[in-house]
Amino acid sequence: MTYLKPTYYFDFENDSIQNIISEFKTDRLSDKMKVIGLYTKVRDNWKYDPYNISFLESNYRSSYIAKKQTGNCVEKSIILIACLRALNFPARLHLGKVKNHLAVEKLTEKFSSNELTPHGMVNVYLNNKWLKMSPVFNKSLCEKFNVEPLDFDGENNSFLQQYNTKGTRFMEYIDDYGHFEDVPIDFMKTNLKAHYPHIFDTNESITEFKL
Structure with a gap:
């Protein structure tokens, strides 16, 4: 299956990815428990950081991201997809646009919007069906913003935290760009420049920046 193959970005044969999945290479765990374990490990071991943007293709390789301590939604999704494929679970990247309704001051300051795009999540094929999951926050x-961590149970979609523990609106999906076999770097570049033109100068050679 296409969604099992290593690629330039999902380079799961690299030692950095193999080290992440080593504890799941066992017959003592069911397929469901392996996927749940990987999801939770990626969700919590890399802190979410939406403010580091790169156009360097090499920075979106799973082996590169695995060596960092933080990652944005696309980067964390890439790590999880690489790990899933390495354990023979079909997985693919899914992109969309979301609106954040909590703690939006810094987002609005940096992006001039509380909308984040492209927002990454993961599709995994488990027990004969495709499931959506988001290992981002x-x-x-989540504890800082009084939001329940987004858990994955291996049976149902788990990609949207609509409200915090007080019932206040948190996340809202406002567009869906579909799923991709590999990381669509050109689409991502075009999407970023279209939505956030103010953070780009006239120098088209810009490749990486911290907002």
Whole structure:
């Protein structure tokens, strides 16, 4: 299956990815428990950071991201997809646009909007069906904003935290760009420039920046 193959971005044969999945290479765990374990590990071991943007293709390789301590939604999804494929679970990247309704001051300051795009999540094929999951917001971040961590049970979609623990609106999906076999770097570049033209100068050679 196409969604099992290593690619330039999902380079799961690299030692950095193999080290992440080593604890799941066992017959003592069911397929469901392996996927749940991987999801939770990626969700919490890389802190969410939406403010580091790169156009360098090499920075979106799973082996590169795995060596960092933080990642944005697309980067964390890439790590999880690489790990899933490495354990023979078909997986693919899914992109969309979301609106954040909590703690939007910094987002609005940096992006001039509380909309984030492209927002990444993961599709995994488990027990004969495709499931959506989003390993983006680490547990400690969720606790800070009074939001229940987004858990994955291996049976149902788990990609949207609509409200915090007080019932206040948190996340809202406002567009869906579909799923991709590999990381669509050109689409991502075009999408970013279209939605956030103010953060780009006239120098088209810009490749990476911290907002």
